[in-house]
Amino acid sequence: MHKQITSLQNAAVKRLLQLQEKSRSRKKEGVFVIEGQREIGLAVKGGFRIRELYFCPALFSSEELQSLKGRIPSAVDITEMTGDVYEKVAYRGSTEGVMAVAAAKDLSLENILNLGPNPLILVAEAPEKPGNIGALLRTADAARVDAILIANPRTDMFNPNIIRSSVGCVFTTPVATGTTSEIIRFLKDRKIAIYGAALQASVPYDSIDYEPASAIVVGTEATGLSEEWLENTTQNIVIPMQGEIDSMNVSVAAGILIFEAKRQRGFK
Template identity: 65%
Template sequence: MNKEITSVQNTYIKALVQLKEKSRDRKKSGLFLIEGAREISLAIKGNYQIDTVLYLPELFSEEELNSLDIQSNSRIEISKEVYQKLAHRDTTEGIIAVAKTKTHDLKAIKFKSDQPLILVAEAPEKPGNIGAILRTADAANVDAVIIANPKTDLYNPNIIRSSVGCVFTNQIATGSTEDIISFLKEQHIVIYCAALQASEIYTTQDFTTASAIVMGTEATGLSNAWLQQSTQNIIIPMQGEIDSMNVSVAAGILIFEAKRQRNFK
């Protein structure tokens, strides 16, 4: 028989609320929340370990839960009040999972070919942009996404939501700019930095070799460390009044040009 929790004052529920709201608690416990059946399914596909599943039976039946084939330590039936306390989204799906985080170490990256395509984002701040970048990376099936000097942890509920679960489907690593540059050079990966200085139009470059496309923030661009180590700076020509576009949109343009050159392989 499944356990049942109906009170928002329950100690376990209070701990889960902290996981939802505070990065510090997620890092300390090694746990985070996943909301929604699609996102949970993608996490399972990405080999995430599910610790506990909580569901609101009025919205998500036990039959639906069984169909997800979730291997978890426990299932907990919760009340509407508890679900509303834990849910992050306005839409109500009725299911939340507690999952274990991964380490995302650079050394854990495994490439399937000798010509990997990698997307690097330096110090992205907005969870929505990170989520959109991860959706782009998933759509293009890049070999890895590397986040340099991250400003937020990957299990921020806004990243999970905006990535529609693609945070689980991509091979992701994090690290300092210096460590990532060293890693790319050790792997003999060409570094293409999206930057205004000393740049060439992106369509003139050959992205069929092992390539990393590096994006900076919209506000400050890339740090000097990247610009000094860049194999070639690239630019998307702007034809309007401004000289930049949303980082996730720019990443999509550059990544799909690389995929076009690779015949979408």
């Protein structure tokens, strides 16, 4: 028999809301919340440890629960919720009636291992909007890059908005965060060429050979890359624009650049 939560005043409800809404609470406990069957499945596949499972039987069938239980450790604490309780703690408007609490991973650069001889890495400097970060993570997954590195992050990577907008792709590609200086040193130590998307001293993006170890670096739409990146790039690259403005959404630009690199590599 599962434990049950039927009251909105239950202490577990308050805790789940804190984990959803406050980065400080997530960091203090070292956990975060995942909503949705697909996202939980991707987290498990990505090596994240599920600690607790919550479900609403009116939204999530016993067959679905049994299927999910077969993919998570048997020691996981499973709790049933009434519809009004689940609706209170669910972050997403449309949801499948299942959520999990998972242990956060250390996203330090030293945990990015086994990059292989010619890695392709996507770097984003100081992305602010969770939606943009989610879109960058989806691009990284679609291209199957070897890692995505976030320099000077403005939000924690287990923010529910990032998990939602990435449709779980935060779990599918190795992710690390660090300062700009740390990431530049990480790339240079491994002799990975650094190609910065910038207008200054740039060449067309499709004139570069991306088959050797390469990192493609994108900045914010508002200010572009910082001086520190511009001083340390192997070469700056630009996407020729034919319209009235000289910038595009950062995730769109990243997709164009990364897929040119993948095209050159024969999509390997």
